[in-house]
Amino acid sequence: MKDLTKLFYPTSVAVIGASEHILKWGSIIISNIMAGGFQGEVYPVTTSSELVYGKKAYKTIAEIGKPVDLVVITIPAHSVQSVIEQCASVGIKNAVIVSSGFSETNEEGKKLERQLAEFAHAKGMNIVGPNTMGMANFKINLHAMFSHVRLFAGGISLMAQSGNVGNQIMYWAEQQHIGLSKFVGSGNEAVLRCEDYLDYFYQDEDTSVIIMYVEGVDDGRSFMEAARKTTAKKPVVLLKGGRTSIGSKAAMSHTGALAGSIQIFRSAMAQCGVCMVDTQSELLTLAAAFDSMPLPKGNRVGVVTLGGGWGVITADECEEHGLLLPPLSRELMAKLDERLPHFWSKGNPVDLVGQPDPQLYKDSVEIMASSDLYDAIIVLGIINSFKSVLRLYEAAIRLGKEVKMDFVEMDKHLDGMQSAFLDNIAELMEKYEKPIYPVALISPPDQPVIHRSEKKGKYSAMIFKTPEEAVKCLAKQFRYAAYLKKLGRL
Amino acid sequence: MKDLTKLFYPTSVAVIGASEHILKWGSIIISNIMAGGFQGEVYPVTTSSELVYGKKAYKTIAEIGKPVDLVVITIPAHSVQSVIEQCASVGIKNAVIVSSGFSETNEEGKKLERQLAEFAHAKGMNIVGPNTMGMANFKINLHAMFSHVRLFAGGISLMAQSGNVGNQIMYWAEQQHIGLSKFVGSGNEAVLRCEDYLDYFYQDEDTSVIIMYVEGVDDGRSFMEAARKTTAKKPVVLLKGGRTSIGSKAAMSHTGALAGSIQIFRSAMAQCGVCMVDTQSELLTLAAAFDSMPLPKGNRVGVVTLGGGWGVITADECEEHGLLLPPLSRELMAKLDERLPHFWSKGNPVDLVGQPDPQLYKDSVEIMASSDLYDAIIVLGIINSFKSVLRLYEAAIRLGKEVKMDFVEMDKHLDGMQSAFLDNIAELMEKYEKPIYPVALISPPDQPVIHRSEKKGKYSAMIFKTPEEAVKCLAKQFRYAAYLKKLGRL
Numbered sequence: 001m002k003d004l005t006k007l008f009y010p011t012s013v014a015v016i017g018a019s020e021h022i023l024k025w026g027s028i029i030i031s032n033i034m035a036g037g038f039q040g041e042v043y044p045v046t047t048s049s050e051l052v053y054g055k056k057a058y059k060t061i062a063e064i065g066k067p068v069d070l071v072v073i074t075i076p077a078h079s080v081q082s083v084i085e086q087c088a089s090v091g092i093k094n095a096v097i098v099s100s101g102f103s104e105t106n107e108e109g110k111k112l113e114r115q116l117a118e119f120a121h122a123k124g125m126n127i128v129g130p131n132t133m134g135m136a137n138f139k140i141n142l143h144a145m146f147s148h149v150r151l152f153a154g155g156i157s158l159m160a161q162s163g164n165v166g167n168q169i170m171y172w173a174e175q176q177h178i179g180l181s182k183f184v185g186s187g188n189e190a191v192l193r194c195e196d197y198l199d200y201f202y203q204d205e206d207t208s209v210i211i212m213y214v215e216g217v218d219d220g221r222s223f224m225e226a227a228r229k230t231t232a233k234k235p236v237v238l239l240k241g242g243r244t245s246i247g248s249k250a251a252m253s254h255t256g257a258l259a260g261s262i263q264i265f266r267s268a269m270a271q272c273g274v275c276m277v278d279t280q281s282e283l284l285t286l287a288a289a290f291d292s293m294p295l296p297k298g299n300r301v302g303v304v305t306l307g308g309g310w311g312v313i314t315a316d317e318c319e320e321h322g323l324l325l326p327p328l329s330r331e332l333m334a335k336l337d338e339r340l341p342h343f344w345s346k347g348n349p350v351d352l353v354g355q356p357d358p359q360l361y362k363d364s365v366e367i368m369a370s371s372d373l374y375d376a377i378i379v380l381g382i383i384n385s386f387k388s389v390l391r392l393y394e395a396a397i398r399l400g401k402e403v404k405m406d407f408v409e410m411d412k413h414l415d416g417m418q419s420a421f422l423d424n425i426a427e428l429m430e431k432y433e434k435p436i437y438p439v440a441l442i443s444p445p446d447q448p449v450i451h452r453s454e455k456k457g458k459y460s461a462m463i464f465k466t467p468e469e470a471v472k473c474l475a476k477q478f479r480y481a482a483y484l485k486k487l488g489r490l
Numbered sequence: 491m492k493d494l495t496k497l498f499y500p501t502s503v504a505v506i507g508a509s510e511h512i513l514k515w516g517s518i519i520i521s522n523i524m525a526g527g528f529q530g531e532v533y534p535v536t537t538s539s540e541l542v543y544g545k546k547a548y549k550t551i552a553e554i555g556k557p558v559d560l561v562v563i564t565i566p567a568h569s570v571q572s573v574i575e576q577c578a579s580v581g582i583k584n585a586v587i588v589s590s591g592f593s594e595t596n597e598e599g600k601k602l603e604r605q606l607a608e609f610a611h612a613k614g615m616n617i618v619g620p621n622t623m624g625m626a627n628f629k630i631n632l633h634a635m636f637s638h639v640r641l642f643a644g645g646i647s648l649m650a651q652s653g654n655v656g657n658q659i660m661y662w663a664e665q666q667h668i669g670l671s672k673f674v675g676s677g678n679e680a681v682l683r684c685e686d687y688l689d690y691f692y693q694d695e696d697t698s699v700i701i702m703y704v705e706g707v708d709d710g711r712s713f714m715e716a717a718r719k720t721t722a723k724k725p726v727v728l729l730k731g732g733r734t735s736i737g738s739k740a741a742m743s744h745t746g747a748l749a750g751s752i753q754i755f756r757s758a759m760a761q762c763g764v765c766m767v768d769t770q771s772e773l774l775t776l777a778a779a780f781d782s783m784p785l786p787k788g789n790r791v792g793v794v795t796l797g798g799g800w801g802v803i804t805a806d807e808c809e810e811h812g813l814l815l816p817p818l819s820r821e822l823m824a825k826l827d828e829r830l831p832h833f834w835s836k837g838n839p840v841d842l843v844g845q846p847d848p849q850l851y852k853d854s855v856e857i858m859a860s861s862d863l864y865d866a867i868i869v870l871g872i873i874n875s876f877k878s879v880l881r882l883y884e885a886a887i888r889l890g891k892e893v894k895m896d897f898v899e900m901d902k903h904l905d906g907m908q909s910a911f912l913d914n915i916a917e918l919m920e921k922y923e924k925p926i927y928p929v930a931l932i933s934p935p936d937q938p939v940i941h942r943s944e945k946k947g948k949y950s951a952m953i954f955k956t957p958e959e960a961v962k963c964l965a966k967q968f969r970y971a972a973y974l975k976k977l978g979r980l
Contacts, residue, residue, distance in 0.1 A: 020891060022882050023846070035885035053889040105833065148881035162799020164871060164931070171932040215802060241802040243810070279958045280803070309652020312705060312731040313770070320733070343595065356513075381654060391638035392512050395525035399543040401510060441654070442661040446936055468769045 002192070004200040007094040007126050008137050008182055010069030011040040013144060014061060014092075016083055017074035018044030018052045025074040025098055028146055029134060033072075036143035036150070043068065061086050070094045072134065072144050077101030077112055080130065084116060088123045096144055097130035103188050104131050117190040125191070132187030133163030136170075138180050139206050145183065147171070152452075154179015155208030155291045159197040161186050161215045162241065169211070169284055177448035178288045181206045193218060195226040202230040209234060209290040211283055215241040224272055231273030232487055235290045235480055238274050239283045240265060273483040275476050282472065285464075288450060289473045292460040293435040295481040295490065296474060299323045302374035303349035304364050306381035306441065311349030314378055314439075314467040321475035325349070326373050335367050349380075358386070358417050362424055369428045369436060376435045376474050382421065383440040383463055384447070386414045422451040422461040429459040435477065437470040438463055492682070494690040497584040497616050498627050498672055500559030501530040503634060504551060504582075506573055507564035508534030508542045515564040515588055518636055519624060523562075526633035526640070533558065551576050560584045562624065562634050567591030567602055570620065574606060578613045586634055587620035593678050594621050607680040615681070622677030623653030626660075628670050629696050635673065637661070642942075644669015645698030645781045649687045651676050651705045652731065659701070659774055667938035668778045671696045683708060685716040692720040699724060699780040701773055705731040714762055721763030722977055725780045725970050728764050729773045730755060763973040765966050772962065775954075778940060779963045782950040783925040785971040785980065786964060789813045792864035793839035794854050796871035796931065801839030804868055804929075804957040811965035815839070816863050825857050839870075846879070848907050852914055859918045859926060866924060866964050871931040872911065873953055876904040878932070912941040912951040919949040925967065927960040928953055 013033060019026035026046070033042055034053055043064050044052035051057060058064050061071065061083070071087055073080055077099050087095060102113040113130065120127045128135055134145025138153045146163065149170045156179065160166030163185045173180050181204070184197055194214060201207045210230065217223045230236055243262040269276050277283050301323050305311040318325055325348050328336070336350060339360055345351035350364060361382050369377050390410065397403050425436045440447070443465050451461040464470040484490035503523060509516035516536070523532055524543055533554050534542035541547060548554050551561065551573065561577055563570055567589050577585060592603040603620065610617045618625055624635025628643045636653065639660045646669065650656030653675045663670050671694070674687055684704060691697045700720065707713045720726055733752040759766050767773050791813050795801040808815055815838050818826070826840060829850055835841035840854060851872050859867050880900065887893050915926045930937070933955050941951040954960040974980035 020886070022886050022891075022893075023879065027886070028882060031882065031885040031889055035888045053886070053891065148878075148885055160799070162797070162802070164797030165799035165803070167797075168800075168931060175934075213799070215799070239803075241799060241806065243806045279956060281956055307652070307654030307657075309650070309655035309703070309705070309731060310658075312652070313655070316731065316733045388638075389513065392518060392521065395521040395638055396510070396512050396517070396543070398525045399521055401512075401543065403512075441658060444665075466769060466771055 001199050002126060002196050004126055004192075004196070006069045007128070008135070008200070008204070009140060010094065010142070012043065012066065012068050012070070013038070013040060013142070014043040014045050014064060014068045014071045015074065016045045016061065016071055018046045018057065019048065020052055025146075029072055029074055029098065029144060032143040032145060032148050037141035038143070039141065041066070061092070062090055068092050070096070070144070072096045072098060074098045077109065077130070081112065081116055081119070084119060084125070084127075088119070088125060093124070094126045096128040096132065096135055097187070098132060098134055099129075100131040102130045102190070113188060113190045120191045127191035128184060129187035130190060132185040133167060135182070135184040137182050139182075145185070149174045152177060152179035154181060155206070156180050156211060156287045157182040157201045157204065157207040157209070158211045159184050159186060159194060159201070160213040161189070161194065162213060163187075165213045165241070165280065169213075169280060172281070172284050175448065176284070176288070177450045177452055178284060179291070189218070195219065195223045198223070198226040198230055198236070202226070202233060207234065209287045210236045211287045212236065212238045213241060213283070214238060220268070224268055227269070227272040227274050231483070232489055236274045237283055237287045237290070238269060238276050239278070239280060240276065273480065275480055277476070285449065285469060286473050286476055289435075289462060289477060292450060292462055293477075294429055294433045294459060295484075296376040296435050296478045297481060297490070298375035299478050300326050300373060300375045301378060301474070302368040302371065302376075303378045303380065304352065304368055305349045306352050306385060308351055310380045310467060311351055314380060314471065315349060317468050317471035321471055323471065323475055323478065329371070329373060332367065332371055332373065336364065339363050339367070356385075356389070358421060361421060365425065365436065366428055369432050369434055374434070376437065376478070378467070378470055378474070379425070379436060379438045380467060381439070381441040383418065383438045384442045384444065386418045387411070388442070390414070419451070419453075422463070423453045423455055425461040426451075426453055426455075426457050426459050430457050435474065436461070437474055439467050439470050440465060491689050492616060492686050494616055494682075494686070496559045497618070498625070498690070498694070499630060500584065500632070502533065502556065502558050502560070503528070503530060503632070504533040504535050504554060504558045504561045505564065506535045506551065506561055508536045508547065509538065510542055515636075519562055519564055519588065519634060522633040522635060522638055527631035528633070529631065531556070551582070552580055558582050560586070560634070562586045562588060564588045567599065567620070571602065571605055571609070574609060574615070574617075578609070578615060583614070584616045586618040586622065586625055587677070588622060588624055589619075590621040592620045592680070603678060603680045610681045617681035618674060619677035620680060622675040623657060625672070625674040627672050635675070639664045642667055642669035644671060645696070646670050646701060646777045647672040647691045647694065647697040647699070648701045649674050649676060649684060649691070650703040651679070651684065652703060653677075655703045655731070655770065659703075659770060662771070662774050665938065666774070666778070667940040667942055668774060669781070669940075679708070685709065685713045688713070688716040688720055688726070692716070692723060697724065699777045700726045701777045702726060702728045703731060703773070704728060710758070714758055717759070717762040717764050721973070722979055726764045727773055727777045727780070728759060728766050729768070729770060730766065763970065765970055767966070775939065775959060776963050776966055779925075779952060779967060782940060782952055783967075784919055784923045784949060785974075786866040786925050786968045787971060787980070788865035789968050790816050790863060790865045791868060791964070792858040792861065792866070793868045793870065794842065794858055795839045796842050796875060798835075798841055800870045800957060801841055804870060804961065805839060807958050807961035811961055813961065813965055813968065819861070819863060822857065822861055822863065826854065829853050829857070848876070848911060851911060855915065855926065856918055859922050859924055864924070866968075867926045868957070868960055868964070869915070869926060869928045870957060871929070873908065873928045873930040874932045874934065874937070876908045877901070880904070909941070909943075912953070913943045913945055915951040916941075916943055916945075916947050916949050920947050925964065926951070927964055929957050929960050930955060
């Protein structure tokens with residue numbers, strides 16, 4: 001197994017081709033590292049200026065005269081080989097080659113890339129790329145990449161065979177408050193291949209879930225081996241690009257054994273316990289769920305809802321995804337009877353018949369979560385219902401009614417109520433080691449999917465935008481849990 | 491066919507059970523009508539106060555002494571019958587019964603509902619509900635309903651057999667700037683049934699697309715008849731609740747012939763040209779697409795993309811949804827060669843290889859849209875790419891670089907560029923009568939799905955959040971277009 005520790009945790013980074021031309025790669029990368037808060041040493045290397053963003057620039061890598069853990073190379077393809085040789089000569093082991101113009105272009109590029117790979121293999125160098133958007137380690141604020149995103153540090157590590165797919169996933173993670181651990185765009189994979197990153201994330205203690213966007217795999221056997229080993233320890237969520245003949249053509253895909261047929265690929269991944277998803281957004285949501293919630297131990301779902309139609313939609317989705325909705329027991333019925341008005345639904349889904357009572361919401365969710373009948377709870381329509389009353393007051397005030405209410409205070413109060421409800425969900429997940437999926441009735445567009453609580457518990461509550469999103473996520477988490485059970489790991 | 495014109499276009503509305511108790515139905519409805527900007531007469535009817543929100547209250551409906559086109563009833567179930575009889579005696583033809591406590595509860599409620607239905611049929615009264623969240627006509631600012639939403643008026647009319655599903659769709663429409671024409675929650679359908687609303691929307695000139703959320707259909711034959719007639723003229727997008735046995739149980743569903751099996755229902759709907767969707771969010775997005783874009787005349791798709799990985803994902807999605815990506819012709823290749831740098835992808839997807847050049851974007855999209863080879867164009871990653879440069883400037887400034895730039899001005903300028911690009915897409919759709927689907931690289935959370943242009947053209951540009959959303963939408967629009975073609979209507 002290759003040792004990528006210094007690649008992901010360098011204490012010193014040199015950027016070759018560094019510049020202050022704001023729209024050029026040499027500037028985009030070094031300004032991202034420096035402004036992103038990296039605490040290690042940063043060395044600009046360039047012949048065209050004395051200073052780069054206030055830092056002394058070096059003419060060559062050798063001139064630095066101090067140990068460099070990682071170099072990031074942004075100069076034209078034809079000059080890369082000699083720079084890599086200089087790096088080797090001063091003992092540098094890790095390089096990210098951002099430069100394009102290699103095997104993705106023409107025969108000459110292919111030749112350059114072969115030469116580079118042979119040299120790196122001979123010297124035992126770890127090379128990311130070429131033709132990559134870069135890499136990042138959010139735990140140490142290292143942003144050696146194109147995307148100027150600022151994320152929460154979390155447990156999800158991301159490997160993408162496409163820069164712009166990786167880019168988008170990171171932007172989403174930023175918006176959704178989803179924490180990432182590491183990112184790497186694997187580019188042309190001249191030296192380090194997707195299975196090497198998988199191997200590294202497998203043993204990385206800061207990684208609890210792995211996301212992969214894969215277009216082609218060169219060595220199916222070793223990829224499967226890495227995947228099988230990894231999934232026994234942590235979930236791997238994978239999106240395959242180039243699933244179809246048109247897609248493969250668009251990818252000008254590699255011709256490895258596994259890339260041939262998506263059916264073969266799918267069944268290979270299922271054998272290895274990899275969770276395959278169909279869309280980019282599912283990729284991120286599912287990974288976040290793995291990172292923030294306990295696994296469902298089985299497929300029996302309890303539903304608590306504020307309205308009937310949503311219960312129906314959710315029940316449909318559950319059945320279509322292989323989940324069960326066992327009826328309430330007598331005992332459970334009695335417990336709910338005590339708390340709910342007499343005209344409640346008396347079944348699962350538990351319909352709270354629109355009662356605007358936060359304590360009732362809390363109690364009903366706990367009654368269901370505490371029952372051995374259910375492995376997971378879906379909570380519909382409560383999130384974001386708290387504030388809908390404000391619109392009623394606004395209308396009344398517009399019509400001239402005197403309302404003794406401080407809107408700002410009320411707004412804060414309602415936010416606090418909702419926040420307490422979500423905090424409680426996180427606590428219930430820990431208390432009963434059971435996932436709970438709140439689905440919002442109305443999502444304000446800027447509401448992130450992860451509720452970041454002030455209380456630091458084991459889990460975080462997520463907010464799902466639709467019942468189908470929650471059910472899909474739960475179904476895939478259940479399938480992974482079943483895989484672990486079969487292995488005797490759960 | 492029932493005449494529902496005065497129900498949807500009343501010039502006077504009475505609310506029976508009107509009050510100023512802000513959290514009660516009697517207030518929620520009348521404050522929504524009054525604050526919502528309805529220009530007709532509004533008559534509160536109640537025995538408990540003289541004034542409601544500044545308007546003179548009447549003790550009975552008879553006391554009003556002027557014509558009333560529509561009554562909305564919010565009083566308890568057991569008093570509804572006598573009020574309906576009073577309404578009939580003064581010649582009122584249209585009522586919305588919000589009150590619950592009818593057939594959805596117990597035998598007594600069922601009896602009340604039967605009595606009501608018989609009376610209404612005998613008198614030729616149109617009754618919405620009972621047990622409904624109400625109705626709205628956004629063209630005339632009539633909000634006779636629970637949800638205090640304020641929407642753009644548009645061409646989409648919505649019928650929902652569940653109040654909270656309707657409620658959520660309207661909130662989404664508000665956020666997404668999607669315009670609606672009318673809403674009706676059909677409730678228990680004691681008198682007016684889903685096919686009656688379909689019949690009405692069929693002939694309503696303010697309705698260009700119809701959304702239906704259906705749990706059960708009482709009279710399959712007449713529903714199919716109404717559907718077949720309607721889809722020959724305008725698209726009907728339908729989500730079925732209670733698709734599965736658990737779902738049906740949760741719905742305590744009606745037992746009509748069609749409700750029995752989802753397979754039968756699906757094939758019946760396909761025969762009638764109804765577009766069935768699987769999720770609530772798809773329901774709204776597809777309807778918006780029908781309302782804002784021309785139909786694709788065939789299934790040949792051209793893709794213009796700012797990055798490779800997205801092209802692959804989109805190509806996969808297209809093939810999986812029965813769409814084709816025909817290669818570029820020699821002629822098209824030559825036209826694009828003139829505009830693009832020499833290392834462009836030279837195929838469909840057309841990869842613009844990251845060139846930050848708005849004029850190039852515009853030209854490439856038009857070159858593709860103008861070609862007879864393609865029936866629809868997907869444009870990936872250009873939307874919202876304009877502003878990513880701002881982050882680069884911010885980083886540089888944080889590092890002490892002097893940048894002569896007014897951020898506010900720059901922000902406005904970039905917004906303007908993007909807006910112009912989207913306006914141009916709307917114009918190209920009109921010029922070539924061909925749909926264009928822009929997919930955003932990064933969506934700011936508050937970006938609505940409809941781009942509202944100052945220029946009023948025939949079409950509006952939409953902004954899709956993911957390639958899969960765009961492809962799914964396009965595939966369903968194509969299927970509907972194919973249905974119309976078979977009928978000789980396209």
